[in-house]
Amino acid sequence: MTQVGALEAKAMARSGGRHLPVWLIGWVLAAVILILRFGGEALRLQFADPDNTMWLVSVRDVLAGQGWWDNIQHRLAPPDGTSMHWARWIATAIAAPIALLTPIFGQATAEVIVAFAWPLTLLAIFMSLIVSICGEIGERDGLRTEASVAGALVAALAFPTTAKFAPGGFDHHSVEIILALAGVLCLMKMASSPRLGAAAGAALGVAMATAAEGVPFVVVGVLAAGLLWVFNPDVYRKGLTWLGLGLAGSSLLMFLAMVPPSRWGAAVCDEMSTPFLGFGLAAGGVAMLLGGALPLALTRNVGGRLAGAAAIGGMSVVALWLLFPMCSSGGYSAMSADMKTYWLAQIAEARDLGQLTADDPSMLLDLAGAAFAGLVAAGFYLHKRWRSAEGWILLAFFVAGWAILVWQVRGSFFATAFAIPFGAWGAVRARQVWQSGRVPAGVLLFAVAAMTSASAMWSAAGEQLKPRVFSSATLVDYKDRKASSEACVAPEAYASLAVIAPGVMLNDFMLGPSILQRTPHAAMAAPYHRNGEGLMTMITAMRSSADAAKPIVTQSSADYVIVCAALPETEFYAKHPAGEVAANATLSSLLADGTPPGWLEAEPLENTPLKLYRVVR
Structure with missing residues (x-):
């Protein structure tokens, strides 16, 4: 049997006279890395991926009694809602331990526990x-x-x-x-x-x-x-x-x-x-x-x-x-x-x-x-x-x-x-x-094979390559934009929005999952292809002039319009205006600048980059 050196020594670590399973070593290492990187966000139920946010919304629907075969997200693009294509059995499997833990810890804490335990x-x-x-x-x-x-x-x-x-x-x-x-x-x-x-x-x-x-x-x-x-x-x-x-x-x-x-x-x-x-x-x-x-x-x-x-x-x-x-x-x-x-x-x-x-x-x-x-x-x-x-x-x-x-x-x-x-x-x-010892450069071969097999090495190489691909000014601008964009979906951004009288939000689609997670409101748009009608209603309105957008918004179910100027969506809609509309005359640009048309009335929000407007009919 060959010697396996340091790697096998790790696998042969003993506990109570028994060998630790090899997979357990990898699991502990990966879990520690992931908890250090994502644990703080998970404690706040803050998700970088909107899909995780939307899954939690679906889980809460199951806990609230929504049926097994009812895969409609009723608060997304009401009144009809949006039929989601996600497997109901996963939402139910996540909901089950939350339901068991809720009588002991309360639902909020139970969700946090399962946010760690499930993955x-x-x-x-x-x-x-x-x-x-x-x-x-x-x-x-x-x-x-x-x-x-x-x-x-x-x-x-x-x-x-x-x-x-x-x-x-x-x-x-x-x-x-x-x-x-x-x-x-x-x-x-x-x-x-x-x-x-x-x-x-x-x-x-x-x-x-x-x-x-x-x-x-x-x-x-x-x-x-x-x-x-x-x-x-x-x-x-x-x-x-x-x-x-x-x-x-x-x-x-x-x-x-x-x-x-x-x-x-x-x-x-x-x-x-x-x-x-x-x-x-x-x-x-x-x-x-x-x-x-x-x-x-x-x-x-x-x-x-x-x-x-x-x-x-x-x-x-x-x-x-x-x-x-x-x-x-x-x-x-x-x-x-x-x-x-x-x-x-x-x-x-x-x-x-x-x-x-x-x-x-x-x-x-x-x-x-x-x-x-x-x-x-x-x-x-x-x-x-x-x-x-x-x-x-x-x-x-x-x-x-x-x-x-x-x-x-x-x-x-x-x-x-x-x-x-x-x-x-x-x-x-x-x-x-x-x-x-058969290959003179064997140590180099081993080093290259070991390093290239690890994704972490490639991530580090990518970071080293960035300054050679992009200027320092571009990288600084990107980091600033990213931080500002993340503030649009931070939990604290929705505290004042949650106490506004409930209604339907015509919203930037990246705000949709967070609106559904953190407020009682409904959202018109979210980043899902099944949400076609709600998405296109919002996108068409945002790309249009204020006059052209008015009938689109007022004939929809929207009670409010909400935007976050730091999201990439704002710039995208300005760069892709409908017809001959000037970029700075699109509804998206006007709302991001805080200059709404007369048929939208500003609603004050505190400690948030979100801008909310009530639809005046």
Whole structure:
């Protein structure tokens, strides 16, 4: 057995005569980092990501008695409200411990406790899964222990991913990461334990039902298992059948649980619905057919199996396209061109990788550096281990993560998560080469592999690159703007707003989640594509002249108009005025300057950058 040095010494730390689990070391390190960074904000229930704010609002709705199948956010764009595409089971799972703790601590304190307990518990599950996957990747080189320990340390520093598990992290993406990793691990173990194929299928089915981001992982999971069957049918036939059963079964159960009978015929493309059920049943059915129902004549050789798989898979794709053509463009298929131009263009995380590279190359290192290094490590791993099923399974999910990242940079947390095992293997393999003395520059190889596997190093490199990309004046201006913008959503900014007579706010969309969290008011706009009518009412009004905006606002349900001049939205609407309106004559500019038209009456607020105006009808 090889020596593992300092890394293994950490893993072998004893407590009561028993070894500490390797994943626990990574969890403690990551938890300490995240608590130090985000704990203060979580204590105040202040969230940098508006999605976490909106999830808390949804949780409070559940606690207030809103029904399981009532996924309407009734205070967003009233009177009809906004149908949210988020999985109700997550809001209910978060609400349950808050309900249990409320009689003891009160709801406010219970929410804070769960704001720490929920994401950090998920972090423990994430760490356990990623360490196990790292062990599987290191096994072929006799490096299971070393790769597991390295994986725990690399994962603890994988900030694009671990940030999803930070205190205050109510967002569903942490659950999606866990379900995808569970699918990977079960697929890796499917050869020795075929019934784990059912667990893999169930995990992927639940991931798809939870959010549309799960669909690519269903695709690559079935594709990877199918290809393993093509090249090694005796080993993977049973596992592939179980995979199909688990996927089809979980898709059906989640559909029945999450979709009310009244909406079974609704073909929506961004949440669990008939198209998602059809996809889960089709993919599961293909897996079951390949695993046990194809004629023997078609499965005697690789060519026959490949042809059979391609034919059945192709027919399934065609059938799904014919049944649900509206979903061929993805979850944003129903979004209008104006929404894409005037709203989606303002969402930084919705940029594609090319846009990010053009806008801020230093941010590319921060978000994608470890994922790039993971690709290099994956290439080295599979170069001489091309028979490794574990490597190909992980690579399939890694490629899916990269596809999401290229499409929208928010996918960085998926790509980084799947890069961790390859990066950890690269570090311990380079260390092994260094210790062997066969490579003169072995110590340099180890140092490079170890550093590039850690996202923290790439973040530091990005910070060093910023002064070379942007002038010092630009960086200072950015920091000032960022601080001013953050003040717009700080808890104290809403204290005086909360005591104003309740009404509907026509608001900058970034204010929407905080208005719903911290006041009794309703909001017209929030940063969600399902909020199309409310968003476009607000955006059209803000881009228009005062005279043109008047009928838009007065004919809406708005009682107030509220803005925060420091938000980037203000400048965006001025730069994109409607028609021939001058930038400084847009309603957004007028309100930011404190010069409202006569049909808006200023309402004084104290100790806040928010500006509130009552609509005069």
